[in-house]
Amino acid sequence: MRLAVAGGTGVVGRTIVAAAERRGHEVVVLSRAKGVDLTSSSGLEQHLAGVDAVIDVTSVLTMSGPKSVAFFERVTGNLLSAGRAAGVRHHVALSIIGAPEIDSGYYGGKRAQELVVLADPTGTVVRAAQFHEFGLQTLERTRLGPIAMVPRIRSQPVSTSEVAQLLLDVAEGEPRGEGPSIAGPEVMTVAEMARLVLAVRRERVRVIEFPMPGAFGRGLRGDLLLARADSHIGGVTHDQWLAEEQA
Numbered sequence: 001m002r003l004a005v006a007g008g009t010g011v012v013g014r015t016i017v018a019a020a021e022r023r024g025h026e027v028v029v030l031s032r033a034k035g036v037d038l039t040s041s042s043g044l045e046q047h048l049a050g051v052d053a054v055i056d057v058t059s060v061l062t063m064s065g066p067k068s069v070a071f072f073e074r075v076t077g078n079l080l081s082a083g084r085a086a087g088v089r090h091h092v093a094l095s096i097i098g099a100p101e102i103d104s105g106y107y108g109g110k111r112a113q114e115l116v117v118l119a120d121p122t123g124t125v126v127r128a129a130q131f132h133e134f135g136l137q138t139l140e141r142t143r144l145g146p147i148a149m150v151p152r153i154r155s156q157p158v159s160t161s162e163v164a165q166l167l168l169d170v171a172e173g174e175p176r177g178e179g180p181s182i183a184g185p186e187v188m189t190v191a192e193m194a195r196l197v198l199a200v201r202r203e204r205v206r207v208i209e210f211p212m213p214g215a216f217g218r219g220l221r222g223d224l225l226l227a228r229a230d231s232h233i234g235g236v237t238h239d240q241w242l243a244e245e246q247a
Protein backbone atom coordinates (compact mmCIF):
# COMPACT_ATOMS: atom_id res chain seq x y z
CA MET A 1 0.00 0.00 0.00
CA ARG A 2 1.19 3.56 -0.67
CA LEU A 3 0.70 5.55 2.53
CA ALA A 4 1.15 9.27 3.21
CA VAL A 5 2.00 10.26 6.79
CA ALA A 6 1.19 13.93 7.34
CA GLY A 7 3.40 15.01 10.27
CA GLY A 8 5.66 12.00 9.69
CA THR A 9 8.64 13.82 11.24
CA GLY A 10 6.93 14.35 14.62
CA VAL A 11 6.95 12.30 17.84
CA VAL A 12 4.34 9.73 16.80
CA GLY A 13 4.83 10.37 13.05
CA ARG A 14 8.41 9.03 13.03
CA THR A 15 7.25 5.83 14.74
CA ILE A 16 4.40 5.37 12.23
CA VAL A 17 6.77 5.80 9.27
CA ALA A 18 9.22 3.19 10.65
CA ALA A 19 6.41 0.73 11.48
CA ALA A 20 4.75 1.20 8.07
CA GLU A 21 8.04 0.51 6.29
CA ARG A 22 8.48 -2.65 8.38
CA ARG A 23 5.02 -3.74 7.17
CA GLY A 24 6.22 -3.27 3.57
CA HIS A 25 4.25 -0.10 2.78
CA GLU A 26 5.64 2.59 0.51
CA VAL A 27 5.63 5.77 2.63
CA VAL A 28 5.39 9.43 1.61
CA VAL A 29 6.19 11.87 4.45
CA LEU A 30 4.41 15.24 4.36
CA SER A 31 5.84 17.93 6.64
CA ARG A 32 7.51 21.30 6.30
CA ALA A 33 10.92 19.67 6.92
CA LYS A 34 10.20 17.59 3.79
CA GLY A 35 9.20 20.72 1.83
CA VAL A 36 5.41 20.39 2.23
CA ASP A 37 3.49 23.04 4.19
CA LEU A 38 0.00 21.60 4.64
CA THR A 39 -1.53 24.97 5.48
CA SER A 40 -1.25 25.53 1.71
CA SER A 41 -2.88 23.25 -0.86
CA SER A 42 -0.32 24.11 -3.53
CA GLY A 43 1.16 20.96 -5.14
CA LEU A 44 -0.53 18.68 -2.60
CA GLU A 45 -2.47 16.66 -5.18
CA GLN A 46 0.83 15.63 -6.83
CA HIS A 47 2.26 14.54 -3.46
CA LEU A 48 -0.82 12.35 -2.96
CA ALA A 49 -0.69 10.77 -6.44
CA GLY A 50 -1.09 6.99 -6.13
CA VAL A 51 -1.59 7.21 -2.34
CA ASP A 52 -4.15 4.72 -0.93
CA ALA A 53 -4.39 6.09 2.60
CA VAL A 54 -3.34 9.18 4.57
CA ILE A 55 -2.56 9.13 8.28
CA ASP A 56 -2.68 12.68 9.66
CA VAL A 57 -0.56 13.27 12.78
CA THR A 58 0.27 16.94 12.21
CA SER A 59 0.17 19.32 15.15
CA VAL A 60 0.49 22.99 16.03
CA LEU A 61 2.16 24.42 19.14
CA THR A 62 -0.59 26.55 20.69
CA MET A 63 -3.05 26.62 23.57
CA SER A 64 -5.19 29.19 21.72
CA GLY A 65 -8.54 27.75 20.61
CA PRO A 66 -8.91 29.97 17.51
CA LYS A 67 -5.34 29.21 16.35
CA SER A 68 -5.80 25.50 16.91
CA VAL A 69 -9.17 25.45 15.08
CA ALA A 70 -7.70 27.45 12.17
CA PHE A 71 -4.71 25.08 11.83
CA PHE A 72 -6.57 21.77 12.06
CA GLU A 73 -9.50 22.86 9.85
CA ARG A 74 -7.14 24.16 7.21
CA VAL A 75 -4.71 21.22 7.16
CA THR A 76 -7.54 18.67 7.27
CA GLY A 77 -9.49 20.50 4.55
CA ASN A 78 -6.41 20.66 2.31
CA LEU A 79 -5.57 16.97 2.82
CA LEU A 80 -9.17 15.87 2.17
CA SER A 81 -9.73 17.96 -0.95
CA ALA A 82 -6.36 17.08 -2.51
CA GLY A 83 -6.96 13.46 -1.46
CA ARG A 84 -10.37 13.45 -3.20
CA ALA A 85 -8.76 14.76 -6.40
CA ALA A 86 -5.92 12.20 -6.17
CA GLY A 87 -8.26 9.25 -5.41
CA VAL A 88 -7.15 8.61 -1.80
CA ARG A 89 -9.64 6.07 -0.37
CA HIS A 90 -8.99 6.44 3.37
CA HIS A 91 -8.07 9.43 5.59
CA VAL A 92 -7.21 8.54 9.19
CA ALA A 93 -6.81 11.38 11.70
CA LEU A 94 -5.31 10.97 15.17
CA SER A 95 -7.25 12.84 17.84
CA ILE A 96 -7.15 12.78 21.64
CA ILE A 97 -9.42 10.93 24.08
CA GLY A 98 -11.57 13.65 25.70
CA ALA A 99 -11.10 16.26 22.94
CA PRO A 100 -14.83 16.26 21.98
CA GLU A 101 -15.88 16.87 25.60
CA ILE A 102 -13.19 19.45 26.50
CA ASP A 103 -13.55 21.26 23.15
CA SER A 104 -11.52 24.37 24.05
CA GLY A 105 -7.93 25.62 23.77
CA TYR A 106 -5.81 23.16 21.73
CA TYR A 107 -8.57 20.52 22.14
CA GLY A 108 -11.04 22.84 20.36
CA GLY A 109 -8.92 22.43 17.22
CA LYS A 110 -8.88 18.65 17.62
CA ARG A 111 -12.69 18.63 17.92
CA ALA A 112 -12.98 20.84 14.81
CA GLN A 113 -10.65 18.43 12.96
CA GLU A 114 -12.75 15.45 14.10
CA LEU A 115 -15.97 17.04 12.79
CA VAL A 116 -14.44 17.62 9.33
CA VAL A 117 -13.08 14.05 9.18
CA LEU A 118 -16.31 12.47 10.47
CA ALA A 119 -18.30 14.31 7.76
CA ASP A 120 -16.12 12.88 4.97
CA PRO A 121 -16.92 9.44 3.49
CA THR A 122 -13.21 8.53 3.48
CA GLY A 123 -12.65 9.58 7.11
CA THR A 124 -11.81 7.69 10.31
CA VAL A 125 -10.99 9.28 13.68
CA VAL A 126 -8.72 7.37 16.08
CA ARG A 127 -8.23 8.81 19.58
CA ALA A 128 -5.24 8.27 21.85
CA ALA A 129 -4.40 9.27 25.40
CA GLN A 130 -1.21 11.29 25.96
CA PHE A 131 1.99 9.65 24.75
CA HIS A 132 4.69 8.71 27.29
CA GLU A 133 6.68 11.56 25.67
CA PHE A 134 4.02 14.08 26.81
CA GLY A 135 5.80 14.82 30.13
CA LEU A 136 8.90 15.84 28.19
CA GLN A 137 6.86 17.76 25.57
CA THR A 138 5.12 19.66 28.41
CA LEU A 139 8.47 20.49 30.05
CA GLU A 140 9.86 21.81 26.76
CA ARG A 141 6.81 24.09 26.48
CA THR A 142 6.58 25.27 30.11
CA ARG A 143 10.15 25.35 31.44
CA LEU A 144 11.55 28.72 32.46
CA GLY A 145 15.11 28.17 33.70
CA PRO A 146 14.99 26.04 36.88
CA ILE A 147 11.18 26.03 37.12
CA ALA A 148 8.36 24.49 35.08
CA MET A 149 4.72 25.36 35.74
CA VAL A 150 2.72 22.30 34.70
CA PRO A 151 -1.11 22.20 34.67
CA ARG A 152 -2.75 19.43 36.70
CA ILE A 153 -3.64 16.82 34.09
CA ARG A 154 -4.64 13.20 34.78
CA SER A 155 -3.57 10.96 31.98
CA GLN A 156 -3.20 7.31 31.02
CA PRO A 157 -0.01 7.54 28.92
CA VAL A 158 0.44 5.18 26.00
CA SER A 159 3.42 4.16 23.87
CA THR A 160 3.72 5.70 20.42
CA SER A 161 4.60 2.29 18.96
CA GLU A 162 1.27 0.86 20.12
CA VAL A 163 -0.55 3.93 18.76
CA ALA A 164 1.32 3.52 15.44
CA GLN A 165 0.31 -0.16 15.12
CA LEU A 166 -3.35 0.70 15.77
CA LEU A 167 -3.28 3.55 13.21
CA LEU A 168 -1.76 1.24 10.59
CA ASP A 169 -4.35 -1.51 11.29
CA VAL A 170 -7.10 1.10 10.84
CA ALA A 171 -5.54 2.66 7.70
CA GLU A 172 -5.26 -0.77 6.06
CA GLY A 173 -9.03 -1.28 6.54
CA GLU A 174 -12.11 0.57 5.31
CA PRO A 175 -13.17 4.10 6.43
CA ARG A 176 -15.47 3.87 9.48
CA GLY A 177 -16.05 7.39 10.84
CA GLU A 178 -15.66 6.86 14.59
CA GLY A 179 -12.66 4.56 15.01
CA PRO A 180 -11.08 2.95 18.06
CA SER A 181 -9.28 4.66 20.94
CA ILE A 182 -6.17 3.64 22.84
CA ALA A 183 -4.66 4.44 26.24
CA GLY A 184 -1.88 3.02 28.37
CA PRO A 185 -2.02 0.65 31.35
CA GLU A 186 -1.80 3.13 34.29
CA VAL A 187 -3.16 6.52 35.38
CA MET A 188 -0.72 9.26 36.40
CA THR A 189 -0.41 13.03 36.32
CA VAL A 190 1.61 14.86 33.70
CA ALA A 191 3.65 16.48 36.53
CA GLU A 192 4.63 12.97 37.70
CA MET A 193 5.65 12.08 34.15
CA ALA A 194 7.72 15.27 33.90
CA ARG A 195 9.48 14.63 37.25
CA LEU A 196 10.34 11.05 36.26
CA VAL A 197 11.88 12.20 32.95
CA LEU A 198 13.89 14.86 34.79
CA ALA A 199 15.15 12.31 37.33
CA VAL A 200 16.32 9.94 34.58
CA ARG A 201 18.09 12.80 32.82
CA ARG A 202 19.56 14.05 36.11
CA GLU A 203 18.20 17.54 35.37
CA ARG A 204 17.35 19.81 38.29
CA VAL A 205 14.09 21.54 37.43
CA ARG A 206 11.35 22.24 39.99
CA VAL A 207 7.98 21.13 38.61
CA ILE A 208 5.15 23.19 40.10
CA GLU A 209 1.71 21.75 39.42
CA PHE A 210 -1.25 24.14 39.24
CA PRO A 211 -4.98 23.69 38.48
CA MET A 212 -6.13 25.38 35.26
CA PRO A 213 -9.31 27.43 35.87
CA GLY A 214 -12.86 26.73 34.73
CA ALA A 215 -14.44 23.79 32.95
CA PHE A 216 -11.28 23.36 30.86
CA GLY A 217 -9.15 22.80 33.97
CA ARG A 218 -11.76 20.49 35.56
CA GLY A 219 -11.74 18.43 32.34
CA LEU A 220 -7.96 18.09 32.41
CA ARG A 221 -7.76 16.99 36.03
CA GLY A 222 -10.87 14.80 35.98
CA ASP A 223 -11.52 11.61 34.02
CA LEU A 224 -12.03 13.01 30.52
CA LEU A 225 -8.55 12.19 29.19
CA LEU A 226 -8.61 8.62 30.52
CA ALA A 227 -9.46 5.36 28.69
CA ARG A 228 -13.10 4.66 27.85
CA ALA A 229 -14.83 1.30 28.46
CA ASP A 230 -14.10 0.18 24.89
CA SER A 231 -10.56 1.62 24.55
CA HIS A 232 -7.63 -0.60 23.60
CA ILE A 233 -5.24 -0.72 26.56
CA GLY A 234 -1.57 -0.80 25.64
CA GLY A 235 0.91 -2.86 27.66
CA VAL A 236 3.90 -0.50 27.92
CA THR A 237 4.16 1.17 31.34
CA HIS A 238 5.76 4.57 31.84
CA ASP A 239 8.73 2.94 33.66
CA GLN A 240 9.28 0.53 30.77
CA TRP A 241 9.21 3.42 28.31
CA LEU A 242 11.68 5.41 30.44
CA ALA A 243 14.03 2.40 30.62
CA GLU A 244 13.88 2.00 26.81
CA GLU A 245 14.57 5.74 26.37
CA GLN A 246 17.60 5.49 28.65
CA ALA A 247 18.94 2.48 26.76
Ligand SMILES: NC(=O)c1ccc[n+]([C@@H]2O[C@H](COP(=O)([O-])OP(=O)(O)OC[C@H]3O[C@@H](n4cnc5c(N)ncnc54)[C@H](OP(=O)(O)O)[C@@H]3O)[C@@H](O)[C@H]2O)c1
Nearest residue numbers: 007009010011012031032033037038057058059130131134
Ligand atom coordinates in the same frame (compact mmCIF):
# COMPACT_ATOMS: atom_id res chain seq x y z
N1 LIG B 1 1.55 14.29 22.05
C1 LIG B 1 0.59 13.57 22.60
O1 LIG B 1 0.67 13.15 23.77
C2 LIG B 1 -0.65 13.22 21.79
C3 LIG B 1 -1.61 12.35 22.34
C4 LIG B 1 -2.74 12.01 21.57
C5 LIG B 1 -2.90 12.53 20.29
N2 LIG B 1 -1.95 13.39 19.82
C6 LIG B 1 -2.14 13.93 18.47
O2 LIG B 1 -1.17 13.32 17.65
C7 LIG B 1 -0.75 14.24 16.65
C8 LIG B 1 0.78 14.29 16.63
O3 LIG B 1 1.26 14.72 17.88
P1 LIG B 1 2.84 14.79 18.14
O4 LIG B 1 3.02 15.08 19.58
O5 LIG B 1 3.50 13.60 17.51
O6 LIG B 1 3.20 16.10 17.30
P2 LIG B 1 4.63 16.77 17.01
O7 LIG B 1 5.74 15.92 17.55
O8 LIG B 1 4.54 18.19 17.43
O9 LIG B 1 4.71 16.69 15.41
C9 LIG B 1 3.92 17.52 14.61
C10 LIG B 1 4.17 17.19 13.16
O10 LIG B 1 3.36 18.07 12.36
C11 LIG B 1 4.19 18.61 11.33
N3 LIG B 1 3.66 19.93 10.95
C12 LIG B 1 3.41 20.99 11.76
N4 LIG B 1 2.96 22.04 11.02
C13 LIG B 1 2.91 21.60 9.73
C14 LIG B 1 2.55 22.22 8.50
N5 LIG B 1 2.13 23.50 8.44
N6 LIG B 1 2.65 21.50 7.36
C15 LIG B 1 3.09 20.21 7.39
N7 LIG B 1 3.43 19.57 8.53
C16 LIG B 1 3.35 20.26 9.69
C17 LIG B 1 5.59 18.70 11.97
O11 LIG B 1 6.60 18.69 11.01
P3 LIG B 1 7.34 20.04 10.49
O12 LIG B 1 7.67 20.85 11.70
O13 LIG B 1 8.51 19.51 9.71
O14 LIG B 1 6.33 20.71 9.60
C18 LIG B 1 5.61 17.37 12.72
O15 LIG B 1 5.97 16.32 11.84
C19 LIG B 1 -1.41 15.59 16.97
O16 LIG B 1 -2.49 15.80 16.09
C20 LIG B 1 -1.89 15.43 18.39
O17 LIG B 1 -3.07 16.15 18.65
C21 LIG B 1 -0.83 13.74 20.52
